[in-house]
Amino acid sequence: MHRNELHLRDVKKEVAQGESGVITAHIMARPTLRFLLPSLLTLLAPMACSTATEEVEGDEGAYSENSDDARALLFFVNASEVDATTLGKAKVNKATSAAIIAHRNGADGKFGTRDDDAFDTVKELDAISGVGPATITSLIKYALANGYGDKAPRVDVLFSPQAAEESHLPRIASMIDRAKSSVDVAIYSFSNADIKTALIAAAKRGVKVRMVFETAGEDKSIIGPGRATSKSGALESAGIDVRYVNKIMHHKFVIVDGPKDDLALATTAKVASGSANWSDSAGTKYDENTLFLNGYPEVTLRLQRDFNVLWDNSRDFALETPIPFVASKLKIDDATIKRVDNPNIDAFFTSSNFSVKNTTFTTTGANTIADAIVAQVKNAKKSIHIASGHLRSRPVAEALIAKAKSAPNVDIKLYLDAQEYVSSYADANQETDLKKCLAAAVTEDDKLECTDSGYLYGRQVGESGADVRYKFYSYRWNAATALQMHNKYFLFDGETLLTGSYNLSDNAEHETFENML
Numbered sequence: 176m177h178r179n180e181l182h183l184r185d186v187k188k189e190v191a192q193g194e195s196g197v198i199t200a201h202i203m204a205r206p207t208l209r210f211l212l213p214s215l216l217t218l219l220a221p222m223a224c225s226t227a228t229e230e231v232e233g234d235e236g237a238y239s240e241n242s243d244d245a246r247a248l249l250f251f252v253n254a255s256e257v258d259a260t261t262l263g264k265a266k267v268n269k270a271t272s273a274a275i276i277a278h279r280n281g282a283d284g285k286f287g288t289r290d291d292d293a294f295d296t297v298k299e300l301d302a303i304s305g306v307g308p309a310t311i312t313s314l315i316k317y318a319l320a321n322g323y324g325d326k327a328p329r330v331d332v333l334f335s336p337q338a339a340e341e342s343h344l345p346r347i348a349s350m351i352d353r354a355k356s357s358v359d360v361a362i363y364s365f366s367n368a369d370i371k372t373a374l375i376a377a378a379k380r381g382v383k384v385r386m387v388f389e390t391a392g393e394d395k396s397i398i399g400p401g402r403a404t405s406k407s408g409a410l411e412s413a414g415i416d417v418r419y420v421n422k423i424m425h426h427k428f429v430i431v432d433g434p435k436d437d438l439a440l441a442t443t444a445k446v447a448s449g450s451a452n453w454s455d456s457a458g459t460k461y462d463e464n465t466l467f468l469n470g471y472p473e474v475t476l477r478l479q480r481d482f483n484v485l486w487d488n489s490r491d492f493a494l495e496t497p498i499p500f501v502a503s504k505l506k507i508d509d510a511t512i513k514r515v516d517n518p519n520i521d522a523f524f525t526s527s528n529f530s531v532k533n534t535t536f537t538t539t540g541a542n543t544i545a546d547a548i549v550a551q552v553k554n555a556k557k558s559i560h561i562a563s564g565h566l567r568s569r570p571v572a573e574a575l576i577a578k579a580k581s582a583p584n585v586d587i588k589l590y591l592d593a594q595e596y597v598s599s600y601a602d603a604n605q606e607t608d609l610k611k612c613l614a615a616a617v618t619e620d621d622k623l624e625c626t627d628s629g630y631l632y633g634r635q636v637g638e639s640g641a642d643v644r645y646k647f648y649s650y651r652w653n654a655a656t657a658l659q660m661h662n663k664y665f666l667f668d669g670e671t672l673l674t675g676s677y678n679l680s681d682n683a684e685h686e687t688f689e690n691m692l
Contacts, residue, residue: 525688563665
């Protein structure tokens with residue numbers, strides 16, 4: 176189910192054909208952007224769910240395919256430890272149990288081999304001979320009673336802007352309120368009062384809270400009483416260990432009860448990550464997306480490993496009595512992640528672009544995330560849909576231009592923030608400046624500096640044949656009043672999703688810690 180449209184709620188919109196084929200959208204009121212994503216469960220989970228409108232009958236009524244009951248049921252029947260004996264305990268007769276196991280294990284009759292055919296929907300399970308309303312109900316009851324509801328993978332996405340009570344902010348506060356052992360936070364901007372209250376309350380009840388906070392790098396410079404009452408100081412005073420890194424910390428993720436010390440917790444941890452900071456503006460004004468994932472051990476381990484890299488090489492924001500540094504006990508390497516490998520999931524981090532010594536990160540010039548995006552652009556067969564606040568990445572822009580010219584049948588759409596718009600006059604000037612810079616460049620690094628420094632590629636990508644549009648909300652862009660298009664997600668062929676904190680810029684790649692799932 177793919178719909179590739181701009182949905183603008185309660186707005187007046189004027190779309191004008193700009194110079195050289197560049198499309199600009201002039202928004203006269205606060206918009207809500209909706210590129211309707213395909214089911215994120217289909218994209219990210221090993222088992223796909225059908226739409227929420229489909230239902231399957233059970234003894235106690237109809238079950239929605241996307242309900243918690245359905246997720247628990249499917250996770251149970253697809254679990255490796257579930258055999259005919261276990262299904263018998265769930266009150267399924269022998270013949271039906273054998274049919275369920277035979278379908279799941281595939282033609283070779285062995286679980287965990289290439290021909291396995293896991294149940295993707297309740298409807299698929301319901302089609303097995305002997306499975307009916309009574310069996311569906313019995314399986315769900317057994318699955319819930321034995322904890323499969325808590326184990327079942329689940330992913331949700333919340334878009335901004337929303338009313339405050341419907342945004343990602345109370346959802347994150349609620350996650351933290353339910354934390355039992357640990358909360359690890361990597362965040363760029365944080366000002367929401369409810370999340371602050373939740374973090375402090377968690378620390379007071381004995382939850383270990385660790386925070387890598389961009390603002391702590393500024394707060395450390397405060398001298399006198401103001402240091403303790405700063406954003407970082409207030410958290411530190413409550414028993415939360417706050418630290419910072421020497422590069423820009425641009426992540427926006429939290430891991431609740433994660434595998435910092437115990438691998439088993441990778442399966443039950445709760446994770447949130449996306450484009451949105453923890454500010455009221457991110458919840459109620461900007462276009463943002465935040466993913467909430469439960470039961471995705473590979474994503475959790477990859478995020479935990481990246482957090483550990485930052486934490487182990489961070490610098491302490493400390494008050495008069497520093498909080499003792501506590502490192503994660505679990506060593507997470509490739510072999511650890513391979514144990515929970517999910518072929519439908521990967522994650523990329525700009526930390527791969529840095530070397531580190533004595534808490535100082537230094538760029539190596541690698542392009543981990545840009546390379547991953549470029550690979551997807553090159554491989555796209557039908558469509559490339561991008562919602563990004565920026566388009567200043569030379570590798571990605573060049574790949575999009577090449578794709579638009581070589582494959583005009585591929586539907587390429589980009590929705591950018593107004594700050595990325597460049598007039599034909601300004602575009603000519605930046606091209607002149609680029610040529611002057613390149614002419615004066617001595618080394619290859621000098622040349623890279625010329626091509627990667629704040630160059631706006633929107634017009635050139637639009638002129639190549641892509642449909643490039645901008646969110647306009649004022650005649651002159653200003654950060655203080657901007658209602659930013661701050662999403663950072665990429666859809667390829669309606670099947671592959673990349674989303675995270677990463678801006679399309681050289682600065683994001685080489686000066687900033689970012690993620691893309």
